[in-house]
Amino acid sequence: MSGDTILEIAGLKVALPKGADRPLALDGLSLTVKSGEVVCLVGESGSGKSLTAGAVMRLLPEPHVHVSGGSIRFGGVDILAQTETQMKAIRGKEISMIFQEPMTALNPQKTVGWQIDEMLRLHMKAGRKERRAHAIEMLNRTHIPDPEGAYNAYPHQISGGQRQRVMIAMALSLSPRLIIADEPTTALDVTTQLQILKLIRDLQDEEGAGVLFITHDFGVVAEIADHVVVLRQGEMVESGPAAQVLNAPQHAYTKALIASVPDLKPPLPKVDTDAPVVLTGTHLMKTFKARGGFMAGKRKAVVAVKDLSFELRRGETLGVVGESGSGKTTVSRIVTRLLEADSGSVQVGDTDLLACSPSQLRKMRKHIQMVFQDPMASLNPRKRVVDLIAQGPIVHGEAPEKARARARDLLELVELSPAAANRFPHEFSGGQRQRIGIARALALEPSVIVADEPVSALDVSVQAQVLKLLAELRERMSLSLLFVTHDLRVAAQLCDRIIVMQKGEIVESGLTYEVFANPQHEYTRTLMTSIPGRDWTPPKETPL
Amino acid sequence: MSLTDTTLAPAEPSRAIVFWRRYRRNRAALFGLVIFTVVVLMALTAGIVAPGDPLSRAGAPLTKPFVDMATPLGTDQLGRDILAGIFYGARISLLVGVVATLVAIVIGVVIGALSGYFGGWVDDVLMRITEAFQTIPNFVLLLTLVAILGSKIEWITVAIGVVSWTAPARMVRAEFMSLRNREFVDAARNLGVSNTALIFKEILPNALPPIIVYASVVMALSILLESALAFLGLGDPNYASWGNMIGQGRAVLREDWYCAAIPGVAIVLTVLSFSLVGEGMNDALNPRQKQ
Numbered sequence: 001m002s003g004d005t006i007l008e009i010a011g012l013k014v015a016l017p018k019g020a021d022r023p024l025a026l027d028g029l030s031l032t033v034k035s036g037e038v039v040c041l042v043g044e045s046g047s048g049k050s051l052t053a054g055a056v057m058r059l060l061p062e063p064h065v066h067v068s069g070g071s072i073r074f075g076g077v078d079i080l081a082q083t084e085t086q087m088k089a090i091r092g093k094e095i096s097m098i099f100q101e102p103m104t105a106l107n108p109q110k111t112v113g114w115q116i117d118e119m120l121r122l123h124m125k126a127g128r129k130e131r132r133a134h135a136i137e138m139l140n141r142t143h144i145p146d147p148e149g150a151y152n153a154y155p156h157q158i159s160g161g162q163r164q165r166v167m168i169a170m171a172l173s174l175s176p177r178l179i180i181a182d183e184p185t186t187a188l189d190v191t192t193q194l195q196i197l198k199l200i201r202d203l204q205d206e207e208g209a210g211v212l213f214i215t216h217d218f219g220v221v222a223e224i225a226d227h228v229v230v231l232r233q234g235e236m237v238e239s240g241p242a243a244q245v246l247n248a249p250q251h252a253y254t255k256a257l258i259a260s261v262p263d264l265k266p267p268l269p270k271v272d273t274d275a276p277v278v279l280t281g282t283h284l285m286k287t288f289k290a291r292g293g294f295m296a297g298k299r300k301a302v303v304a305v306k307d308l309s310f311e312l313r314r315g316e317t318l319g320v321v322g323e324s325g326s327g328k329t330t331v332s333r334i335v336t337r338l339l340e341a342d343s344g345s346v347q348v349g350d351t352d353l354l355a356c357s358p359s360q361l362r363k364m365r366k367h368i369q370m371v372f373q374d375p376m377a378s379l380n381p382r383k384r385v386v387d388l389i390a391q392g393p394i395v396h397g398e399a400p401e402k403a404r405a406r407a408r409d410l411l412e413l414v415e416l417s418p419a420a421a422n423r424f425p426h427e428f429s430g431g432q433r434q435r436i437g438i439a440r441a442l443a444l445e446p447s448v449i450v451a452d453e454p455v456s457a458l459d460v461s462v463q464a465q466v467l468k469l470l471a472e473l474r475e476r477m478s479l480s481l482l483f484v485t486h487d488l489r490v491a492a493q494l495c496d497r498i499i500v501m502q503k504g505e506i507v508e509s510g511l512t513y514e515v516f517a518n519p520q521h522e523y524t525r526t527l528m529t530s531i532p533g534r535d536w537t538p539p540k541e542t543p544l
Numbered sequence: 545m546s547l548t549d550t551t552l553a554p555a556e557p558s559r560a561i562v563f564w565r566r567y568r569r570n571r572a573a574l575f576g577l578v579i580f581t582v583v584v585l586m587a588l589t590a591g592i593v594a595p596g597d598p599l600s601r602a603g604a605p606l607t608k609p610f611v612d613m614a615t616p617l618g619t620d621q622l623g624r625d626i627l628a629g630i631f632y633g634a635r636i637s638l639l640v641g642v643v644a645t646l647v648a649i650v651i652g653v654v655i656g657a658l659s660g661y662f663g664g665w666v667d668d669v670l671m672r673i674t675e676a677f678q679t680i681p682n683f684v685l686l687l688t689l690v691a692i693l694g695s696k697i698e699w700i701t702v703a704i705g706v707v708s709w710t711a712p713a714r715m716v717r718a719e720f721m722s723l724r725n726r727e728f729v730d731a732a733r734n735l736g737v738s739n740t741a742l743i744f745k746e747i748l749p750n751a752l753p754p755i756i757v758y759a760s761v762v763m764a765l766s767i768l769l770e771s772a773l774a775f776l777g778l779g780d781p782n783y784a785s786w787g788n789m790i791g792q793g794r795a796v797l798r799e800d801w802y803c804a805a806i807p808g809v810a811i812v813l814t815v816l817s818f819s820l821v822g823e824g825m826n827d828a829l830n831p832r833q834k835q
Binding site: 333336338361362363365366369370372373374377378379380381382391392395396415416417419420423427428429432435437440444465 | 550552553555556726727728730731732733734735736737738741746749750
């Protein structure tokens with residue numbers, strides 16, 4: 001299916017300013033994109049994959065970051081030798097780009113139609129009516145519901161998936177020969193992600209353009225790629241046809257990365273139905289009332305959690321999965337009473353947490369601890385690690401010296417060196433910070449740990465290590481986990497039972513193994529079929 | 545393999561060193577720091593450089609500067625040494641600047657923190673009070689307070705603090721409103737930390753940098769307010785103050801302009817130094833300015 005070569009990058013080197021963590025952001029990247037082909041550039045954060053896009057578009061923040069060697073040829077033209085004026089004619093018309101976050105890539109002040117038209121005005125010699133017809137046709141091709149309406153809408157008036165469709169319509173409206181897609185589906189829910197991936201694939205087939213697809217997600221790679229290039233710290237470690245790289249990776253790094261992708265087959269359950277129940281939620285309700293101020297008018301209330309009940313036994317991991325807006329985060333905050341529920345009860349042991357007075361609640365908190373999503377935001381940047389971990393026990397009356405000594409032991413438990421104790425959170429990487437967050441939750445020896453998307457902000461290899469740590473700790477200390485996640489792969493790996501939520505309600509619950517093997521509810525089935533790369537089983541040769 | 549994420553990055557230099565490195569990059573701020581140090585030295589050495597009462601007669605009235613070596617900067621119409629006045633005036637200016645700023649910042653932090661942290665009716669009540677203070681022009685309120693309390697230097701200082709807390713309060717409130725929803729606050733609350741500890745131990749240290757920077761502005765304004773009061777003859781007559789000196793020098797401005805100009809320059813330089821230092825601290829404390 002491959003046609004003529006569109007983009008040819010050879011030995012590309014991009015230099016970083018002095019004092020950066022490495023001298024070259026990209027060191028000797030070579031790849032070619034042919035028409036009708038999707039080339040996936042895969043790498044973890046900091047691997048230099050987005051800088052590649054910047055270099056091809058000549059949008060690097062020069063002179064700090066600049067191309068210091070190699071060549072980029074686009075259809076026979078040397079990109080690096082073009083003047084800024086010549087580049088302006090190429091950008092948008094010949095090479096177009098789809099960004100990760102469609103909300104920030106679109107101007108909130110202008111209608112969608114105006115923004116598409118702006119590009120057509122610059123590159124297309126046509127009258128106003130013709131341009132409008134073309135824009136609406138492009139929107140129509142992206143299967144946006146009501147293209148006319150979307151044309152006149154402002155970006156905030158349409159959903160995230162629709163915004164990404166608008167970006168795609170915009171990128172394709174001038175029939176470019178090369179499309180660069182920089183993590184275009186990372187900010188989207190799985191069901192939307194699948195639709196967008198399909199859309200990119202279909203439109204590309206029709207247009208015959210080449211696609212340089214940048215992603216960190218091997219599931220997405222399995223879904224869309226023809227050819228895969230793997231980057232690590234700016235170095236190209238592997239390049240080859242998708243089937244070969246995915247199923248028989250050569251380089252050790254690629255092998256390790258692929259082995260880190262959680263398997264979709266849940267392990268056989270080992271649920272102990274005799275274990276005592278440690279946490280029960282009954283008939284939980286939460287509605288967010290939009291507070292209309294004086295003269296502000298009334299806004300609609302949003303039901304976040306509707307009549308939710310669940311049980312968590314000791315030593316068990318209960319997964320709460322759902323897409324954004326399903327109310328799963330609200331559940332985690334109600335259960336820890338960081339958010340007040342409208343009604344219902346949360347039994348921790350024999351006590352109803354929701355009925356506690358403020359002082360009782362402070363005492364009860366040591367029984368239910370939380371690991372947060374964003375490891376940067378959840379650690380106070382002005383406290384040393386040892387104080388962060390020891391804080392809980394000290395608040396609950398332990399002697400500061402003893403608490404700090406235990407904090408150091410806990411650091412060891414989460415596999416961090418004791419030297420970490422006297423540092424501040426910003427000196428750690430994301431995965432290390434999440435380990436600190438776990439140590440803090442363990443410090444109070446709680447009976448329940450609520451984990452709200454604890455690995456979503458992490459790279460896949462780090463994610464695998466943190467998940468492994470959680471699983472080990474769970475075995476060793478017989479922890480009970482309430483695990484909130486949007487990632488079904490992660491849920492499959494860690495959870496004994498899962499609850500699937502949609503719009504604040506439980507649509508299905510049961511043993512993870514059974515739900516994955518035989519989903520009962522329509523929505524669960526949609527979710528399952530939307531997992532990117534569901535037909536691909538990552539080879540498990542060298543697990544970390 | 546570099547994949548394992550438990551290896552620690554090398555330790556970073558301490559905060560103070562990083563702060564100084566960033567501060568040093570701003571030349572103007574270094575200049576401000578030098579002037580500030582000079583003013584502090586003047587205040588400290590006033591008793592050595594010009595022993596005795598600065599308000600007593602030191603030479604012939606209206607001696608020009610650099611004429612008599614006993615009074616190098618000349619004398620005013622009552623024969624008082626201007627150099628001594630400048631040195632002792634530095635004490636008053638610094639005292640007023642520091643104490644009034646402390647008063648203003650403490651009131652501002654408490655009110656801003658409570659209103660930003662709790663929100664709701666607490667916020668409504670406290671902000672209406674703040675607005676009530678803000679609707680009255682600072683200086684008019686200060687004049688009223690001094691008229692009631694009398695013009696002893698202690699009361700003047702407190703009064704200046706009382707009229708300048710509204711801006712810091714609003715700033716602290718805004719900081720608290722954005723910080724109280726951060727995950728680390730939830731994390732601490734989830735450990736069972738009380739509200740008081742959340743406000744003062746978790747949130748306040750993170751809200752401090754902009755407050756410290758703003759304190760330098762309040763300090764400069766306090767010195768100006770005190771000088772303005774003294775210029776109007778409402779300052780404490782028992783102390784040499786730059787504002788007093790300008791006020792009295794005004795009478796002989798056409799013939800002996802230096803009586804008013806020298807303390808004027810002192811005020812300008814001192815206020816400038818505070819602004820420059822504040823700007824330098826802003827640059828150094830601003831986390832976005834990395835490298």
